[in-house]
Amino acid sequence: MGVTRLLQSLAVLLAMSALVYGLMALMPGDPIDLMIAGDPHLSAADALRLKALYGLDQPWGERYLRWLARLLHGDLGYSRLYAKPVAAALAPALLNTLILSSTALAVSLVLALPLGLLAAWRPGSMADRAINLFAFASLSLPTFWLGLMLIALFAVQLGWLPAGGGDGASALLLPAATLGLAGIGQFTRHMRAAMIGEAHHDYVRTARAKGCSPIQVVLGHQLRNALIPVVVILGLELGGLFSGALITETVFAWPGMGRLVFEAVMGNDFNLALIGLLLTTAATLTGSVLADFATRWLDPRVRRP
């Protein structure tokens, strides 16, 4: 299974790289076209010279194959937008994104799992309705709006926290809260649905019949099975940890992967955009594999031959 999954993952990565490269190459305009429009002093000779220098006068298929050959030799190339090696341009953004995304995910999980359990404890109760309302609000509120509201309250009105772009832990709080709050709804809803679904199984009835207390039933029996769909979603979220959150990063001037890759795509920085997107794809694939392993560990039925 391991080798097959690995080969499948490599095939997906290869297909993704060709697809992304092709789509970027097919986008109208290239960096030099944009430069011509913005700079009246750029002559026709300059434009042709620059296109040749950046290889933009070659068919995209050839450029892609050259890029792939370099990649296989471990050369990620240079970022045209940041004028530095791709790894050097990616590393700080990746670190920032990991810090922000993992903090936000932790905020989401720490709040969402207990809320999901509480909501599923007595479906239809006041607590369940209130938690559902909160979860739907979390799912529906646009992150840019939420972010701006948090800035208006905590940075502008109260002056407790920086509005963004700062250094240190205080600068992390508002963007992490924005992303974290936006993620709570999803996890709460999944946790609640899974717990309610498990409550109707025979093993739960048996546990109750054996005299287990409600808390023992929930925590000792139901929770483990209810966690399976949540773990699968968590695995798929792994890609998100690496891809960044464009809108939140933009609102809080947080220099992460979302902004970096977006700018790379829009600026035709093929090397940077491709590696950034492939990293996200690889993380998603890895997350999917990890989720499979976690599911097998949590659910003995999956392990059966």
Next chain:
Amino acid sequence: MRRLLIVLLLAFAAPVAAKDDLVIGVSQFPATFHPAIESMLAKTYILSMVRRPLTAYDADWKLVCLLCERLPSLENGLARLERLPDARQGMAVTYTLTDASWGDGVPVTSEDVVFGWQVGRHPQSGVAEGELYRRILAIDVQDARTFTLHLDRVTFDYNAVNDLAVLPAHLDRVRFEAAPAEYRNRTAYDQDTTNPGLWNGPYRIAQVTQGASVVLERNPHWHGKPPFFSRIVVKIVENSAALEANLLAGGIDMIAGEVGLPLERAVALGKRHGDRFRVVTKPSLAYEHLDLNLTNPALADPRVRRALLLASDRATMSRQLFGGGQPVAEGCVTPLDWVHDPDLAAVPYDPDAAGRLLDQAGWLLRDGWRRDGAGNVLSLELVTTSGNRSRELVAQVLQAEWKAVGIELRIKTEPPRVFFGDTVTKRKFTGMAMFAWYSAPESVPRSMLSSTMIPSATNGWSGQNYTGYANPRMDALLDAIETELDRDKRQHLWFELQRLYAEDLPALPLFFKADAHVWPKGLVGIVPTGHQDLSTLWVENWRWE
């Protein structure tokens, strides 16, 4: 006890010492820190505080020496005409550098000028604008601080070498000569940005956090007036709302006018928080206009073009949409430029006159719309950039005003990348395209108005004459202006060019865009220029009052 009380009272009564750092908010992060590779406003804004060009236009739009002692001219003998080996006439222009040093104490010398020229003219160095470098045929070094440029032609702007990058040969020559084609990736400006030896301005770059901030500290080897602030932090906040919030929360002290908030947002901020901030608008060289596709049969008729302008209430738009801060353009030359024709007649808002012109052109009003003999409605498409609120508003107002005279306007917005990279550059707009031209003081609009600059597949889509305008007299004027050394004669040629432009109307003038500078009260000394040599070139004059 009483003594203690007095000491405490004095302590509280003493003025709070003004902080000696400044945090500036900008909306872009520079792609590179190399002065000659890639042209980007955010880069120019930051680099103007850490390096000085040989010459620049000041706030009064006069050419001045910044890294040279005396501006060469034919009158003072530092410039002269000379015969080139191929019998054409060229020029020799001599400069003497000021007693400046790089941030590591090494003097700035003629060798640095020569090195900058060698990088600029090398086809593989990655320098975008090669024109000036190609025009310089050779550089004679007289001594460590004196050199002569030999130019391949006679032009009126022979002494304006603002774009000739002076680069530290002692740091970057080795990197360049090792592999010129790789230089753009290996230059010390991007690999070792905080090396003090790269900078010769009042500040040097001390720290760069990619995508987030650039920290500047005083350059101990700066030869000019000592700057007031010991540290300047340039913070990058791309989102306008977040930029404003950062300002209100105290995360930044000021917002750069050149690369900060859109005008309408800054004006609104000034109204709400006028007690804390000063919002200063400065009209710039950016000429907002509608390029018309002159191959469109309706727009090929000059009467229709004039009718469109007469039916546009640009003065009210400027007042209502931009708080009056964005002046109406009557031509392609800003009134701030000395070559602007003050007698150029303003085109008033006169829908009745527009209607009469359309009648004459054969577009008669029937069922509320202007129709030709075959019953076709006069319907035009306007394309502009999406996400630009002010452009979208102007397009909507034009749509309503032109509908009032019977012209249908269809508005289409496109992402800037598609708009500039394809629609405009490859002349794919069928009616009109709204955008801005950026130029320089007394910049000859050859690439926009010359018939040789119409982009096509055969010339690799170069040139910016997107309208397809061709008038032999305009071509002759462009040639004559470039080579006329006599200021009075040149001014008259400029006047004629502007009158011809106003008469032919290859594009409809809208506004000269204004930059909105947001400063805290108490910050003084900033003088917006309105052109490409930004206010930060004189950062040593900024201070807290």
